[in-house]
Amino acid sequence: MRRRLTLLVAATTGLVLLAFLVPLAVLVRQVAADRAVGRADNVVRAIVPLVGTSDSSELELSLSGASAPVTVYLPDGRVLGAPAAPTAAVRLASAAGQSFTVDGAAGREIVVPVVTAQGTAVVRTVVPRAELTRGVVKAWLVLAGLGVVLVLLGLLIADRFARTLVAPIADLSAVSHRLARAELTARASPGGPPEIREVAGALNHMAARIQDLLRHEREQVADLSHRLRTPLTALRLEAETLRDPGDAARLAAAADAIERAVTAVIREARRRGAARPRTGCDATAVVTERVAFWSVLAEDTDRGVRRELPAAPLPVAVPADDLAAALDALLGNVFAHTPDGTDFAVSLVARPAGAVLTVSDAGPGFPESATRRGVSGSGSTGLGMDIARQAAETAGGTMRVESGRDGGARVVLELAGPLTSP
Structure with missing residues (x-):
């Protein structure tokens, strides 16, 4: 946001400066040309009265002291002052009796006809192109420098202004992330707009x-x-x-x-709201202990129990209490949702990234929608499957509900392995 605001101000300032400086640069050039032409015209106007009233020697003296090269073409064909061949503008002024200002290759030519007793004389001077643009480049550089300074000043002001807007937003973002990490004491500092x-x-x-x-x-x-x-x-x-x-x-x-x-x-x-450390347990020991606990009830209800448990310890990234609660929830569902005499099986096998715990039964099964929290088809709370799912997902695993080979329910918990030190 800060960058976008700065770019927006830079673009706006640049456009405004272009709209202001380009016409000003053209005006500076025009003023310089008019000033040079005005000086030359003043010199010519000073010579014109002398053409018809002074003799040639006095006119020559005045021409030599002029601040600009001036040429006088007399009616008898003589040329006084700066030597120059008659141009088309000189001939036109002599014939028409009118003054002209003409742009040529050498510069801007000024011709003024003077009517005398002997005929029409013409006073001519040329303003070189260098005189027409004298000081223009310097003025343009000053304008360009002023434009750069104004743009930089605008960027500085925009950056300061954007910082006053972005800083409170960044603080809000940081506080939001802290709250998401369960730092409930985090508070935002009111500021900005x-x-x-x-x-x-x-x-x-x-x-x-x-x-x-x-x-x-x-x-x-x-x-x-x-x-x-x-x-x-x-x-x-x-x-x-x-x-x-x-x-x-x-x-x-x-x-x-x-x-x-x-x-x-x-x-x-009590520990909710604080970061919870991930601890693990021996899945073999926990599953063995809980299956033994439920086997007593299974014997009382004429249920067969099939166990497939490893003999060696099998560490997983699930706390022992959470794993026991998840398995109790799954086995509790077997007893609650299947009739007496229904067999069930519990298997625990190792995998490269942890372990797979499977609970299956020979009952009627249940739809996958039963895994949603609070959904139950038998009047219970519907939280058991959610407990099992949370135990798996909190440690980076997953839970799947499938249909067994004999049509019963089959719940698979994929448990992540324990964290290793880097």
């Missing part, structure tokens, strides 16, 4: 509003955690009263999982 100051105020108001909303959200999440502690404590106490140690352990583990999930939500809410 009223319109830009209004935009800066609106941006600051929006940033403050976002801060208030996030603060309110964190307070809501903290309040949710406080409300859940009492039911979780009661659930643990209830688990301790169960006679079957296995059931008690599973119930306690479920309560611990809920508490971990709530704690993760609170931690995520």
Whole structure:
């Protein structure tokens, strides 16, 4: 914008100067020529009265003292003053009895006829071309220099003016980028024209509003955690009263999982608004632990579980909590959207850029539209698939929903590998 404004002012100033200086340059040349012709004409007018009233010796003396070369052609054919052959203008002036000013190769010729008792004499002088343009080049150079100075001055003023416009806009852009990087304390400095100051105020108001909303959200999440502690404590106490140690352990583990999930939500809410470091985990360990957890429920509902997990650790650029939440969401969908007795499979395989986690089942399947946040066909919140998608995409991966070979659902999470130090 600054460059465009400067170029616009330069073009405008240049056109204005051309419209002013070109006619002025022509006028300077015309004035110089008129001044030279006027001086020569004055010399001729001073000689004319002497032609008919003075003798030849006095006329010769006057011609020799003239400031310009003057030639007098007498009626008897004699030529006094500067020697020069009669020209066509001289002959025409003698015959017609009229004065002429003619442009020739040598310059501008001035001829004036004088009627005497012996006949018509002609007084002639020539203004050289150098005299017609004396001082013109110097004047043109002065005008050109003045034009350059005016253009440079206009560019300087335009640059200063453009800077006052661009600086507030650049500040707005920088603050916008800082807000996009979750630096919610960034504020724009109101400056520049009223319109830009209004935009800066609106941006600051929006940033403050976002801060208030996030603060309110964190307070809501903290309040949710406080409300859940009492039911979780009661659930643990209830688990301790169960006679079957296995059931008690599973119930306690479920309560611990809920508490971990709530704690993760609170931690995520508290660090929201700050840059989140990318951490990784061992996908083999996380998937193995979560499949083992869900296998107990699968056994109770007569579901077969097929596992294809690597024996070696498989690092990925997804935090352990996020990967566990994503897998829980996918397996939870299997139990929620397929009838009891439906088998499912979980596979984890390595790839050059990370790993591929696949969850498939032998159920009726579901459309790809179910991956949209809040979309569910069974009355649930529809957030499970979105949790899995965010876990993959946040770490640079992707999620795909496909149809399995037996017609069931097949969800593929492509997980990026861990970051390496440069």
